[in-house]
Amino acid sequence: MNKTLFRTALIAVAAAVLAACPSSKKPKTTTTPGVVKGPDRPTGTPHPAGTTVAPGGGASYTAVRYGDLPQWQIQQFAKSLRSFQLGCEKLKNRQGWQDVCAQAAQTGSDNASAKNFFERYFTPWQVSGNGKLNGTVTGYYEPVLTGDTRQTSRARFPIYGIPEDFVSVPLPANLRGSKSTVKVRRSGKNSGAIDDAGQFSADLSKFPISARTTALKGRFEGSRFVPYYTRNQINGGALNGKAPILGYADDPVELFFLQIQGSGRLKTPSGKFIRLGYADKNEHPYASIGRYMADKGYLPLAQTTMQGIKAYMRQNPNKLAEVLGYNPSYVFFRELQGGNDTGPVGALGTPLMGEYAGAVDRHYITLGAPIFVATTHPVTRNGLNRLIMAQDTGSAIKGAVRVDYFWGYGDEAGNVAGKMKHTGYVWQLLPNGVQPEYRP
The missing domain is CATH 2.40.50.270 (transglycosylase MltA)
Structure with a gap:
């Protein structure tokens, strides 16, 4: 593609995104440093830079050189490799991914070896949606709620599993x-x-x-x-006696954001953690309570972050039912193993690694594929350029250039995730010889 237009588009994110000048040299692929065990696997034939495919859905993908990716040379490739290896537990049995997953398992854990692995076995494709290179990057995290396994005067808000009549x-x-x-x-x-x-x-x-x-x-x-029942109906008692209760939360607003995130942990007074994963939802469309609060004049739109909404609800408990009930969508959970020792399980079916995984629209991005994201850090406002894995999805994550960046778990991750909504650019890395697809 035209590099001048490409770099001009990138400047729209933030000047800091291009803090490291990309090299125009094509990465060497004639040697295989970093492969420490077993025979070298086939690399396939990379698509030449400039190759463009438009499989449908308004998306197009253009093959580029690694030197075109901002700050590519200074990535923490070892961490990206570890995240990819976690996803290979599911990818390794899929056509087109067997060889790269086998090679990933044999690649050294140092940064140079991991960098060579990605450059040798993958082709980067810049993603465009409806003719636009730029899209939106938001953030999410795994909440940790306080509560109990039984109902108490403090832990009063049920966390439901799939209802019997659903x-x-x-x-x-x-x-x-x-x-x-x-x-x-x-x-x-x-x-x-x-x-x-x-x-x-x-x-x-x-x-x-x-x-x-x-x-x-x-x-x-x-x-x-x-x-099925809406959130308002469920909050009003429609599920009484009709659904398993996995635990009780202390705070209804924290429970609401648990549903928005789709997974989390419940910490009980004994110190035990119960890991909660997405099971299903009532299929009513998601409606933004932040937009609703701004339209009603409760908060300026710029303050309708997760932190701003929580603060408002603490100060205005009389608005709780009205505001939360505006979003009719409701999520049901299931209890997962590994309450203390692993990340949440994403849509791919493998644990997510904080800051090295994200949610995408699986119609446009292959679930499990590495993706390079160029956006803005929500706290420092510097460029955030990172090679992460597309291992999750979300009902609000729609479009080709759309990523929800996973920050990890707990309050610190939540404080960062709640502030993140920035312009971003996305490149999808696919095994050499594999073309991007649109899946209706």
Whole structure:
């Protein structure tokens, strides 16, 4: 691609993003330092720099040289490699990834060896969405809530597992966007199927369906299949006696942000941690309470960060039900193993490594792939250029150039993540010979 236009676009992030001048030299790939065990694996044929593919969905990808990536030479490649190795527990069985995962397992843990691994076995592709190189980078973290395994005068707010009456019904592609009425039959616990011989009618116009909706989430009520309860209804007691309770949180606002993050830990008075992972959601669309609070005049838009919202709620508890209930989306959890010793498990199914993993839109970015992100640090305001792994997803993470950066767990990570919303640029690294794909 045209380097002048490319560098001009990067300046729009922040001058600090280009703090280290990228080299225009193509990385050497004729030797394999850093491979310390076993035979060298095939490298495939890299796509030449400037190759552009547009597989669909408004996305395009252009192969570039590593020297085009800002501050590439000073990355902490050993940490990036470790994060990639964690993801290889799932990737190693996927077509196109077997060889690079096998090689990753044999690569030395020093920085030089890790750098050579990525440069030798991957081609970087700059990602563009709807003709734009720039997108948005936000941050998330794993919250640590205080509470208990039983209800007390302090721990009063239930953390629900999947309710007994919650039913997921696969939605055929030809019905996505339809407003017709269909028949649904019960096909097992928490599951159903669209079937002309079904006993329950479902008016699709009543369900929050988009072009990407793959399942109806609801419940049986009389002879009808209806959308599942909203947050307001659940907070009002709709799930009493209908769902397993994994624990109780001390603070309803912290519980709300646990649902926004999608995973976290509950710390009990005994010092025990219960790790909570995403299980499912009611499928009502996410609505920003920050935008709602700004529109209502409760907070200036610039102050609707996680920290700002928490502070407002502490000072205005009478607004709690109104503000939290504005977002109808509700997440159900499951208890995971490893309460104290591992990171949260992302959508890939492997633990996330703080500051070296992130959430993406899997329609545009291959889940598990390394991605290079160029953006702005939310605290220092300096350039944040990092090779991380696309190992998670999120319902609010939509678009080709869209990343949610995982900062780790606890209050410190939360303070950084809550301030992060900046312009950013994304490069996807794929094994040599593998082209980017769009997955509808």
